[in-house]
Amino acid sequence: MxxxxxxxxxxxxxxxxxxxxxxxxxxxxxxxxxxxxxxxxxxxxxxxxxxxxxxxxxxxxxxxxxxxxxxxxxxxxxxxxxxxxxxxxxxxxxxxxxxxxxxxxxxxxxxxxxxxxxxxxxxxxxxxxxxxxxxxxxxxxxxxxxxxxSPMSLMWDPATHPDWRGVADIGRSGAKVVVAKDSFYAPLLVAKGLIKADQVDTGYTGAPARFVADPSIAQQGYPTSEPYIYEHEVPSWGKPVSYQLLADVGYNxxxxxxxxxxxxxxxxxxxxxxxxxxxxxxxxxxxxxxxxxxxxxxxxxxxxxxxxxxxxxxxxxxxxxxxxxxxxxxxxxxxxxxxxxxxxxxxxxxxxxxxxxxxxxxxxxxxxxxxxxxxxxxxxxxxxx
The missing domain is CATH 3.40.190.10 (Periplasmic binding protein-like II)
Structure with missing residues (x-):
C-alpha cells in the first residue's frame, strides 16, 4: 500500500x-x-x-x-x-x-x-x-x-508548493489529495474542515508514477519510508519530499x-x-x-x-x-x-x-x-x- x-x-x-x-x-x-x-x-x-x-x-x-x-x-x-x-x-x-x-x-x-x-x-x-x-x-x-x-502523513513536492507547510495549506489550495480507498483518516480531515470532500481522490496505489507525473497533488505516505524511497530509490524523482504527520492534526x-x-x-x-x-x-x-x-x-x-x-x-x-x-x-x-x-x-x-x-x-x-x-x-x- x-x-x-x-x-x-x-x-x-x-x-x-x-x-x-x-x-x-x-x-x-x-x-x-x-x-x-x-x-x-x-x-x-x-x-x-x-x-x-x-x-x-x-x-x-x-x-x-x-x-x-x-x-x-x-x-x-x-x-x-x-x-x-x-x-x-x-x-x-x-x-x-x-x-x-x-x-x-x-x-x-x-x-x-x-x-x-x-x-x-x-x-x-x-x-x-x-x-x-x-x-x-x-x-x-x-x-x-x-x-x-500514527506514521501516516500527507506528502507533497516542496518545489511545486513552496508555500505549503502542512495539511491546512493543502486544504486551502484545493489540490487533489490522493489516498487509499476506505481510509478512515480522509473523512476525519474533511469533518475537521482541513480538506474539502471534493479534494479527496481514492486512487492511491502505492506506485510513485502518479506523484512523479503530477507533483501538484498531495499524497498519503509514511515518513518512515517514502521520503527515503523517493529521493534514493525512484530515479525519475530523486529529490526530497515534504510531509506532515496526520497525528499532528488530530488523527490521534x-x-x-x-x-x-x-x-x-x-x-x-x-x-x-x-x-x-x-x-x-x-x-x-x-x-x-x-x-x-x-x-x-x-x-x-x-x-x-x-x-x-x-x-x-x-x-x-x-x-x-x-x-x-x-x-x-x-x-x-x-x-x-x-x-x-x-x-x-x-x-x-x-x-x-x-x-x-x-x-x-x-x-x-x-x-x-x-x-x-x-x-x-x-x-x-x-x-x-
Whole structure:
C-alpha cells in the first residue's frame, strides 16, 4: 500500500496461493540459547506458538514483532510467515513465535476479520480507528502499543508548493489529495474542515508514477519510508519530499496496537502478563540496536518475493525516523507501549461519528476500556531518548 501497486500485489498473492511446495527448512541455531527465567519464561503459560497477525507487509513499523524472533527461524514463503523461538535479551522463553504478513497474504482483508476467522491467532496488529469500526461485530482489545502515534502523513513536492507547510495549506489550495480507498483518516480531515470532500481522490496505489507525473497533488505516505524511497530509490524523482504527520492534526489513534479478541482477554491474561513486557522490551531493544532485525526484515521480504520490496537503506532510515519523530516513544503515563485512557476515549469520541457515517457499526456506548487496556504493561520499561 505504501510503495508497490496494489493490483500487482493482489495478483502476486493469488499466484502465491497456487505455488505449493514445502517451507524453507528450519535453520539450526549456532548454539543452544540460554533459557529465560522467572516472568520471562512463557512455556506452560502461553500457547506453544504465539501467532501474531500483521496488518501489512514486513517493515520497520512492525519491528517489535520481528525482534522477538530468535535464531533457527523458518521462513514460509508460500504462506508469508516466519517463525522461530520467541526470545528476550538473547534468551529462549520456551515457546515459539510466528509472525504472519497481512495485505495480499490475507486477501487484503482486515486483521480483526482474520482473527475471528482463524482462532489460532494470538495477537493482531490493529489500528485504533479500525478497532472502533469493528467494535460491534469483531471486538478486539489492544494490550500494548509499540507505536505511540500514527506514521501516516500527507506528502507533497516542496518545489511545486513552496508555500505549503502542512495539511491546512493543502486544504486551502484545493489540490487533489490522493489516498487509499476506505481510509478512515480522509473523512476525519474533511469533518475537521482541513480538506474539502471534493479534494479527496481514492486512487492511491502505492506506485510513485502518479506523484512523479503530477507533483501538484498531495499524497498519503509514511515518513518512515517514502521520503527515503523517493529521493534514493525512484530515479525519475530523486529529490526530497515534504510531509506532515496526520497525528499532528488530530488523527490521534494508537496505530497497530497488538490486540486480542476481546472475549479471550481473561483466558489469555496469564500469558499476557508475561508476554506484554517482553514486547515492550523488544521495541526498546530494536530502537537501541536495529541492525539485526533490519537484516531479518530485508531477508524475509526477499524470500517472500511477493512484489513488495524493502531495502536495508529504507529499514535503517525507518528506525531513525521512528525515534526522531517520536512515533515510538513513552506514553503520557511514562511506559513505552502504554495507552492513555483519556486519549483513547478522545479517539472514540472523535472517530465514532465519522466511522458511522462511512457505514461502520460502532458498539453503542463504546468506552476506552473496551478497545485498550494497560493491565499488562510494565511501567518500568521506557525508552531513553
Amino acid at each position: 505504501r510503495r508497490v501497486l496494489l493490483l500487482s500485489l493482489m495478483l502476486t498473492g493469488l499466484l502465491a496461493g497456487c505455488a505449493g511446495g514445502p517451507p524453507e527448512p528450519a535453520r539450526p541455531a549456532p548454539a543452544a540459547l540460554p533459557p529465560a527465567e522467572g516472568n520471562q519464561r512463557l512455556a506452560g503459560v502461553c500457547p506453544e506458538t504465539v501467532v501474531i497477525q500483521d496488518v501489512w507487509e514486513p517493515d520497520a513499523n512492525q519491528a517489535a514483532e520481528y525482534q522477538l524472533i530468535g535464531p533457527g527461524y523458518t521462513i514460509d514463503a508460500d504462506h508469508k510467515r516466519v517463525s522461530g523461538p520467541l526470545v528476550v535479551g538473547g534468551k529462549d522463553t520456551g515457546v515459539k513465535v510466528e509472525v504472519r504478513s497481512g495485505g495480499a497474504a490475507i486477501g487484503f482483508g482486515t486483521v480483526p476479520a482474520q482473527m475471528y476467522l482463524d482462532r489460532s491467532i494470538t495477537l493482531g496488529s490493529v489500528h485504533g480507528d479500525l478497532a472502533i469500526a469493528t467494535s460491534a461485530n469483531q471486538p478486539v482489545t489492544a494490550v500494548v502499543a509499540p507505536l505511540n502515534k 489513534i494508537y496505530p497497530q496496537g497488538l490486540s486480542v479478541r476481546t472475549g479471550d482477554l481473561e483466558s489469555l491474561s496469564g500469558c499476557l502478563a508475561r508476554l506484554v513486557p517482553i514486547i515492550q522490551r523488544a521495541q526498546v531493544d530494536y530502537l537501541n540496536n536495529s541492525g539485526p532485525t533490519n537484516e531479518l526484515l530485508v531477508e524475509v521480504v526477499n524470500r517472500y518475493n511477493s512484489g513488495w520490496t524493502y531495502s536495508r537503506g529504507v529499514a535503517d532510515y525507518a528506525a531513525k525516523m521512528l525515534r526522531d519523530l517520536r512515533i515510538v516513544t513513552n506514553d503520557r503515563g511514562g511506559a513505552l507501549g502504554g495507552m492513555d485512557p483519556a486519549r483513547v476515549q478522545s479517539m472514540i469520541d472523535t472517530m465514532a461519528p465519522v466511522l458511522t457515517r462511512t457505514g461502520a457499526t460502532v458498539k453503542p456506548g463504546l468506552r476506552a476500556a473496551d478497545v485498550a487496556t494497560n493491565r499488562f504493561i510494565d511501567p518500568a520499561i521506557r525508552l531513553s531518548h
